[in-house]
Amino acid sequence: MVDNDKTGRLGFGATMAEVAALAGVTKMTVSRVLRHPEKVTPATRARVTEAMATTGYVPNRLAGSLTAGATGLVAAIVPTLRHSLFADTLEGLADVLSEAGLDLIVSSSAYRTDVEESQIRSLLERRPEALVLTGLTHTPGARDLLRGFGLPVVETWETGDEPIDMVVGYSNRKAAHAMTRQLLLAGYENIVFVNGPSENNERARHRAEGYLSAMREAGKEPPPIHVVHDEGAILPETGANALRAVRKKLPETDALFFTSDVFAVGAVLACREAGIAVPDAIGIAGFHDLEIGRVVSPTLTTVHVPALEMGRRAGEMILARLSGRRHGAREELGFSILQRASTRPPTK
Amino acid sequence: MVDNDKTGRLGFGATMAEVAALAGVTKMTVSRVLRHPEKVTPATRARVTEAMATTGYVPNRLAGSLTAGATGLVAAIVPTLRHSLFADTLEGLADVLSEAGLDLIVSSSAYRTDVEESQIRSLLERRPEALVLTGLTHTPGARDLLRGFGLPVVETWETGDEPIDMVVGYSNRKAAHAMTRQLLLAGYENIVFVNGPSENNERARHRAEGYLSAMREAGKEPPPIHVVHDEGAILPETGANALRAVRKKLPETDALFFTSDVFAVGAVLACREAGIAVPDAIGIAGFHDLEIGRVVSPTLTTVHVPALEMGRRAGEMILARLSGRRHGAREELGFSILQRASTRPPTK
């Protein structure tokens, strides 16, 4: 016979036909042993099972999915895996999905929506059963593509008015508002907000809005927002630099509210080096509740965000949708303000 | 005509046949427009492209892979995503793979080899072109399965004698040895090694061996290794508890070498609370070079491991193998000892 392996055979192991031949049955019976074992006589079932074992047969799910109409795949796109927050969300998601036998395919977009769009396009070719995105900011092309395709989409890490499909997030606006208010209640007067670039990022924009509204409600004219342009890596040094820049430009500043604990921790360390008293001479608050904030001294006041939980809820929403159960399409999870040592406590 | 959509059609969007019909050509021509555009007249190509646009066609890669013999998928299994180390490795891997157009499918095994085996089995059904594993410890079933299947496998985070296929790692033994030696050179006398459970974990075992051999080379009888059994979450508290337990049982201890920065940082904080002078009364060293170690005070002496780099190299080895290029199958990357403030410097 002709050598079978010269063809670019996908598999390495045996095919279902080979197993069938060895067991002296047809493919169909082998298929039944896998999908509906009760429909096959124990005797044949045993022969087939043995044939599968001796050939080391592993079913080819590509072929199966092609007819069955379900791939058992869910795709997720995060800005980066190197940020524990997004990794947490993925872990929560993977956790829930794996119990339902769904596999997760992951891409990282490097915070770029154009990259995200091309990844979406490429991922759709694999016919995932759902897609999880980070944030609400996407290219128009991506939105159109997804709306047209009609597959379940969950956007995470934010809440907003026009989701593509489902959303699970928390309000960055409310969270920034709450933290700003907390600082005001602690008696800080000149609170500067240090944000990342917001052109492309709904989260950053919303946090800025929350800060501004809290300031105005307190009857304060907010000082200009300081924006750090972190190219790629998010580093504590960036926070230290921001601290210096702000204190030079606005010497009366008595509190800084950073959009990330990473920056805030950098600022705390810089203060210690420079001999600036935290929280008395200056208060420092962060965002995200990272481990570094618990470890730095003084410990960092911050906003805890439900990273893992968002992943879990996203997974549950997907499962609900896939099984046709009723379920909410927008879920707003809570955050919490963690008052620690880097700011004075509110004097209520 | 009969409604087409009642069938469990995988896709949502159009199929290639529909695009073909709209453009007035056959599927084959549409396929050519995608794979070998130069073989199609500009005129037809334009018609087909337009038809793809108006139908919102997204090719079905399952079908394509089935004939083409390549899925463009790589699978990776990590113990958990919540540990920045493994997330870093994945990011490096994804980075390299995505440039080659390969997608990454990720599972987390919760540090359990039995879970890993079943995940391998399930992932193989998707016919990935390569598999990346964490560590060298796997069930015999998993090893057999993979050897038999003959697909490229890269094991990471360790080096050892009998890899399934390829390995890219560093020597946990040498790293622990080097750190122990560093502590000895700094004049610490009674160095206790605090390890995680090693029954199931080659990394833990190798680190213990490195520690023991360094102690013996220095002519010391090593005190018993303290083992923490972290159920699930790896927390600083565990390190604090270990510190207390060790000091109670072995009061003469003057240095602790932890198998993870997380534990070490917990111990540093506990010392500060208890008023124990670090690094003079007691030296504390960690492993992994996490961010928390840079932020804690005193800053943590630790072993830097090439997490991201392992991912990148694993990706490169896979690409080399897939393209048939010659390439090494075992790669040992370097680590480095970061001498910081939580231990006295070596008095070399």
Added chain:
DNA sequence: CATCGCTATGATACCGATAACACGGAGGAA
């Protein structure tokens, strides 16, 4: 003992794409 009905297995078609080969028409050489 003939008929009915059920059950275990087989035969056929199809999922959505691609490789390999077939074929018809335009253009060049003789």
Added chain:
DNA sequence: TTCCTCCGTGTTATCGGTATCATAGCGATG
């Protein structure tokens, strides 16, 4: 002008499974 190429497109078979329907063999029934 006629024959030969070559090029663009269509036809057919196939990848590895699964749904659907057909059928053979068996026991139960009257």
